[in-house]
Amino acid sequence: MENRQITTYQIDDLLITPENQGADHYAKISYPFRYGRFSEIKSGNYTFQFNLNGEIKTIQGRGEGWLDASEWLKRTAGNDWVYFAAGGYTGAFDFTGEYYVPCLPYDSNGIFGQNRFESQEVIRAFEMWDDLRRRLTALETSRLPAPVKGLIRRITDMNEETLDLRARLLHDIIGGPVSVLPPDARHVEYDVIPLTIADGCLYNCGFCRVKSGNGFKTRKKNDIIRQLHDLRDLYGDDRFNYHSLFLGQHDALFAGADLIEFAARQAFEILEFGRSFMKDPKLFLFGSVDALLRADDALFERINALPFESFINIGLESADPETLKQIEKPLNRKKIIQAFNKMMDVNRRFPKVEITANFLYGADLPDTHLPSILELARNSLDHFHSKGAIYLSPLENIGSIPEMKTRLFDLKTLCRLPVFFYLIQRL
Numbered sequence: 001m002e003n004r005q006i007t008t009y010q011i012d013d014l015l016i017t018p019e020n021q022g023a024d025h026y027a028k029i030s031y032p033f034r035y036g037r038f039s040e041i042k043s044g045n046y047t048f049q050f051n052l053n054g055e056i057k058t059i060q061g062r063g064e065g066w067l068d069a070s071e072w073l074k075r076t077a078g079n080d081w082v083y084f085a086a087g088g089y090t091g092a093f094d095f096t097g098e099y100y101v102p103c104l105p106y107d108s109n110g111i112f113g114q115n116r117f118e119s120q121e122v123i124r125a126f127e128m129w130d131d132l133r134r135r136l137t138a139l140e141t142s143r144l145p146a147p148v149k150g151l152i153r154r155i156t157d158m159n160e161e162t163l164d165l166r167a168r169l170l171h172d173i174i175g176g177p178v179s180v181l182p183p184d185a186r187h188v189e190y191d192v193i194p195l196t197i198a199d200g201c202l203y204n205c206g207f208c209r210v211k212s213g214n215g216f217k218t219r220k221k222n223d224i225i226r227q228l229h230d231l232r233d234l235y236g237d238d239r240f241n242y243h244s245l246f247l248g249q250h251d252a253l254f255a256g257a258d259l260i261e262f263a264a265r266q267a268f269e270i271l272e273f274g275r276s277f278m279k280d281p282k283l284f285l286f287g288s289v290d291a292l293l294r295a296d297d298a299l300f301e302r303i304n305a306l307p308f309e310s311f312i313n314i315g316l317e318s319a320d321p322e323t324l325k326q327i328e329k330p331l332n333r334k335k336i337i338q339a340f341n342k343m344m345d346v347n348r349r350f351p352k353v354e355i356t357a358n359f360l361y362g363a364d365l366p367d368t369h370l371p372s373i374l375e376l377a378r379n380s381l382d383h384f385h386s387k388g389a390i391y392l393s394p395l396e397n398i399g400s401i402p403e404m405k406t407r408l409f410d411l412k413t414l415c416r417l418p419v420f421f422y423l424i425q426r427l
C-alpha cells in the first residue's frame with residue numbers, strides 16, 4: 001500500500017480525517033489495529049471510523065467512561081455489532097488463537113460470559129454515536145472542504161434504516177444470513193465476502209443449531225455470477241478493503257472441484273481482489289466428512305493453485321461411537337478416523353491448503369468423547385504439527401467454566417495440533 005497524505009480537519013470540536021489508512025496485512029497483535037482504508041471522526045473521548053461507503057465500522061472510547069483502551073466495537077456487513085474484548089481477559093490467545101475475544105450481541109456460545117452490550121460504557125458509546133449522527137445531519141456543510149463535505153454526506157446517507165436495508169440486501173443476494181462463519185475466518189478478523197455455491201448439508205445432525213434443514217443442492221454457475229455482480233454493487237468502493245471470500249453454506253467442499261474453482265476465480269476477478277488494499281487473499285469454506293473422503297488429489301491441486309490461501313473446516317465432532325450416536329451424526333468412527341488422517345495428509349502435501357477440524361465440547365457428552373480426540377490428535381501423531389487446528393465447538397450446556405478451562409488446557413498440552421475454542425459468529 002502506498003503511503004498517502006493524511007489530512008485532518010478540525011470542525012468545532014470534531015477532528016475529521018476523510019482518508020486514513022491502516023495495515024495491508026492482518027496481524028495477530030495484542031492492541032487495536034486497523035486494516036485497509038477508512039475515514040475517521042474523533043469527538044471527545046470517542047473515535048468513530050467509517051468504511052469507504054461512509055458506513056460506520058468501528059467505535060472506540062478511551063479514558064474514563066470506556067472499559068479498556070485496547071477494546072473496541074466493530075460493525076459487520078450483516079449489521080451486527082461485535083465487541084472485541086482484549087485487555088480484561090487473560091489467556092484470550094490460548095482460547096481463541098487471537099489476542100481478542102469477539103463478544104456477540106446475539107445467542108452464540110457464551111463461553112466468555114459477560115454481555116458487554118449491557119454495560120453502561122457500551123450503551124454510552126452508542127448514545128455518542130447517535131449524537132454525532134444528529135450533529136453531522138444538522139451541520140451547515142456548504143463552506144467545508146470538499147473531502148469533509150463528501151464524507152459527511154456519505155455518513156448521513158448511511159442512516160440506521162439504510163444500514164439495516166443493506167444487511168438485508170446482502171442476505172437476499174446470497175440466499176439468507178450466514179448462520180455461522182468458519183472458525184478460520186479469525187485470521188482476517190471475520191472480514192470476508194460471502195458467496196453461496198451450495199445450500200443445505202448432507203447429514204442434518206440432531207445436535208446442530210446452525211443447519212438450514214434443507215438437503216444439499218449446488219447453485220448454478222449463472223447464479224454464482226449473478227451473486228458476484230450484486231455483491232460488487234453492494235460493497236461498492238469498500239470492496240477494495242476485502243480480499244477474502246467465504247464459500248457457503250455448510251458444505252461447499254461437496255460442491256466439487258469445478259464449482260469451487262469457478263466460484264473462487266470468478267470472485268477474484270469480479271470483486272477485484274487483485275486490486276484490494278489488503279494483501280494475501282484467503283478463501284474459507286466448510287466441508288463434510290464425506291466431501292473430504294471423496295475429494296481426490298486433483299481437487300486439492302486445483303484449490304492449491306488458486307490465487308488464495310485456502311482453509312477448509314471439517315466437522316468431525318467426535319471419534320467416539322457413543323457420542324456420534326448421542327449427537328445424531330450419521331457417521332461412524334471408521335470414517336472419522338479416515339477423515340482425520342486425510343486432513344493430516346492434505347496439510348502435509350498442499351502448502352496453500354489448510355484443513356482444520358471441529359470437535360464438540362459439552363458437559364453432557366459421554367466420558368469417552370474427549371479421549372477419542374486425544375487418540376487422534378495425540379496418539380496417532382509422532383510430533384507437533386502447526387497446520388490442522390482443532391476447534392472445540394461448544395454445545396449449549398458446557399458445564400462449569402473452570403472445569404471447561406482445565407479440560408481445554410489439558411487438551412492443548414497433550415494434543416500435537418493447535419487447539420482452540422470455536423466462537424460461533426454469523427454474518
Ligand code: SF4
Pocket residue numbers: 201202203204205206208209210211212250288315
Ligand atoms: S453439523 Fe454440519 S452437516 Fe451436521 S447438520 Fe450441522 S451443518 Fe449440517
